[in-house]
Amino acid sequence: MSNRKYESFFSYSVSRPFPFRWFTPGAIIGGIVSLALFTFLNFASSGYNLVVQISSNPNATLSEGNWLQRWPSFLTAKVQPTCEPANLPVNSQIFTNQTALTYMLTNVWQHHEATGEQVASPSLSYYNNVLENCSVASIEMNLESMDRSANQFAYSEWGALLRSYATCQIATSSGVVFFNLTQTYEYVPSTVSYTDIGKFLGSGFLSRNQTTRASLWWGESLMSTYWGAVTWEMQQERENKTDNHEYGIRKGTVSFMLNGSFSDIKDLKYFNADYRFIVDKGGSYYDVISPGGLPMPVTAEFLNATSEYPNIWTKADTLAKSTYSTILTDLGQTTATPNILSDATLLTYFTSNISQIEMANFKAGPANESFDDLNATTGPLRVTPSVISTTYLCQVPELKSAGNLILAIIVADLVLMQGVWQLYKISAEWYLTRRQPTANYCQGCMIMSGGELSAPSESSATTEGDTENYPLVEVSNPSTRDSTVSMHAVEEGHPREIQSR
Template identity: 30%
Template sequence: MYQSFHAYHLTRPYPYRWFSPIALMGGILATVAFSLLNVASQGYTQYSNSTSNPNETLAHRDWLTGWPSFLVGTELTCQSSSFALQSQIYTNNTALPFRVKRVWRPDEDGEQIDMGVLEYYNQPLQQCNITRIFTELDIRTSRSSSRIAMMPVGGAVTGETICYFETNDGRTYLELMVIYDPVASTQNSMRSFVYSNQTRQANLYWASSMMRYYWADLMWKFAEANKKWENRWINANVEFRPKPFQTDKETFTENEIMDEDGDFFTVGCFLNRNVDPDVVAHFDFCSQNNITDLDSKDTQKELRMPDFWKSANTLSKAMYFAILADLGRDDVHMPNLLSRPKLLEEFTRDLTKTAKDLDSAFSWGINRGVSNTTFKSSDFPDVDLSVTPSVLSSKYLCKVRKLKSPLSLIISVLVADIVLLSSTWKAYVWTVDTFWVGKAATLPPCPCYDPNTEGTDVVEEESVPLNPLGQKLSPLESPRP
């Protein structure tokens, strides 16, 4: 008989009652388990998504959350954002446009290591401290006619602050600068206090109201003070520095904030006279370094600008606490004026009169989106003035998962299930053949037993040859020796 290179296996039923039930129940359980596993590993596709809150994106939980990464085919990740030096950014409050001046990180010896770029991942800003507030005033006619019409004196209020945030590598410090000029040229300005109103970000709404009117009041008083003088000051720079204090060790009190326990700022200034400025500059500087002395009648030089210094102090303080509110600073060491109704009411007590005087002269130059009245807590009993922690506003690129289309999902899961079920079946059969069938084949044949022959010798059944199909051969069919 011809013999092919290929062979086939003879099969016969397993002589075990438990084989089929285990195979059936195990197959069902294995199918369910493999299907879930294959949906997790192959049923999702990954795509990129831009978000402003990566923490919220990563906090999204689904049924795959908590699975080992080697079992899940897709993983939720977000990349950090980068800010170049001198780039302009907002916080999540979208109030003041900040510019990144410097970024550094201390080393093990405390030395500052400057960084060329700010790597940021939505960390809350902490312990922001204002280093200085300075106001630049310009009365020259080099400004555009529309800006002169809005306000005869131009001026920009600049604030500088230092904050830090925590990273896996330690603290990262950054120095930020913000410029407030409501009538700046459109090419060099970014909007301030974009979304604040009486109910949303109420503290910043009142900050914008104070700064808008107190800024105009300071510019107007500088212009009025120069009208009667032949050699006028054409520009000035007034710098305010807060009293230094150690964070987490010293505390500003409410009386210090309201200048009741001494001046909150120390002052320095330079003023340039209109005496042939193209040839030589003629500067005057403040002989006093505090508002109380500068505004005193005993100060001769500064008497040329009555009430100017008080207005400058008010504007700088409004800028000071507006920056802190935007950066989320309000704690026991630095209580924020904008979050305390009593202090806010006292600080804005002159706002109604100031707004009335300015509205009559510059009715079209004042933003009508701000308040022109004094804050009264009785008028706003339910207003929320709280200051919350802030983060820098940015877009983060995140990789998220999305379930495949139904047809693609069924095909991928079905193919993977067939492969795994086939392997499982082979492993099950091999285990039974090895540890049950193979072991039974090595045992001696069982002697026949008949109760009627008890006490007689046991007769072993004569070994009968079998054909390849497992059937007994008749004597005529027995293979020849």
């Protein structure tokens, strides 16, 4: 029967203690430092999950309470917060962070750098960009009487729908993007409730605050008040024609555009004017009133001086200037001048008789007195930069649950600590083998240079019954270089002798 024991396919290495005094302290201290460092890094890199969050301010979302921002991205790339740009389609309704007027996005385009060609886009890719270089091209007033709804007619026999056209631009990573905005204002809309008659309607503006947004508070006051003044003037003009048994105006439109030659917004020549009015003569007969034959360009000053019918030009001019200043303020154009709402002298001038203006069966507001009278109760006049108010889809880090967090860190630490330990051992072994080439030999088989052989220690002596698996070393005459070493090992029941000289 064979005495050979079973030999596994796998094997283990013969190990010896390192002869360095620094090895053990280095391993302990280095292990503690490495464990602390790896735990911290693993907590930063894998201690969080990314969760979806809807945000209206992506800059604040990315920076608020996020200490991971200060670490290299290659360590925290999987848990860095991100926000996607908002996609604003053409013909969508938008408003700014000033929460005043509402606009329709009508065009988006860029200029091709090589050819200068205008490249249109179906939507605006927007990421909290500040609105820059906004300008108001024109302001239109669409006036009508009998075509309005009955509840509107109860407030005022005439109504005015203001439509303003503005162009803005934003700076993006792909270059400057231009877009057009159309703003529509109607103080007495078709949805107004009849029960609000005689009250401040507060329509057309999303919100108001006389302390933090005093300029827009005054802008709404001017627009609603002069909206009432213009519609009242149209009502008086129609009544005068009716009293004289003449045909009156049924509807019309007045357009105001910047003159460019005048910088004083108080001047009635600040805008050029154009208009069309329809006089209903009954049946299918009507006349059109236009500035045909008048010297061009036509201004409110000339129309007022010649009392051109209908003589609403001074009030309509003030309404256009109020709308112009309010839009520039709402769009955050801090450098745009002149602006009624950022200049106390101009605002004092245009509100001096605000409490004396006549209007129909409604109340304008929110201010019903002049700027001089209410200045002490409102905040400072100022224009702040604006951004489009929208929502962004963000991914923000959220701390894992305690169980998942501990497990993830332990697993990651074990992997990294094993790697560091192996590197430490390999480095020490490499250094040792350079100093002692025979350091990786087993103690029972090592032959030192010069014929000297280190004797086996007592701990390495074999015990009875183990001679079949371990070599027995015999040293004869160790003091001479020509010594003969006989090694007898039992292998499959047969002795083997190896001689070395």
